[in-house]
Amino acid sequence: MPDGTGADAGSELLADPWDGDARLPEFFGDAWPAVDAYHAFLKEEGELRGLLGPRELPRLWERHLLNSAAVVPFLPRSGLIVDIGSGAGLPGIVVAAMRPDAEVMLVEPMERRVTWLMDVVERTGLTNVDIRRARAQELDGAVEADAVTARAVASLDKLYRWTVPLVRVGGRIVAMKGARAGDELAEAAPVMRKLGLTDGEVHEAITIAGTEPTRIVTAVRGRGPRVR
DSSP, X not given: OOOSSHHHHHHHHXXXXXXXXXHHHHHHGGGHHHHHHHHHHHXXXXXXXXXXXXXXXXXXXXXXXXXXXXXXXXXXXXEEEEEETOTTTTTHHHHHHHOTTEEEEEEOOOHHHHHHHHHHHHHHTOSSEEEEOSOGGGGTTTOOEEEEEEESSSOHHHHHHHHGGGEEEEEEEXXXXXXXXXXXXXXXXXXXXXXXXXXXXXXXXXXXXXXXXXXXXXXXXOSSOOOO
């Protein structure tokens, strides 16, 4: 048995309690092969490529993959979904796996992360992903999405200024937020009025029993002016 020291202790510290849990393939359903391959790739190279810190490895499932999956019920089943500041591919890759009838555009300005995303698409076999090396502001006029997602990109007031020009009238901005989600939404109210965003709401989404809820903030683009 491990004595709590040396390599054995390190291995225990890096163990993810969700690894091998039978509820994961049941939850992800048809998306499971792609999500499982993505998880394996993150585990193998995420830290090496500077995408994740070592402390994130033992909580990949709950903190990153299940957390990303929480956004999916708030997104359309088809059409164009744009993931802003996709980074390691969260939530965009998980969304693409779970929404196979949608086109998912991953928008990321950093070249090394774009290279990673291309490698992820090859590893997972996802065919509904389009990767763009750009900032959200550079896509104004080039994209008309049914929904835009973002995870830990910016405060809501900034995020809305960047993303409203990318969303069609009636489309949604779906942001993953932390404990201050309600406060951020209230603080963003003046910007929302200027941009014509309506129906701002904070949701607490749970994927599998026992996981921490994910706070999702949704807003709908009306016919108001688009200003930055």
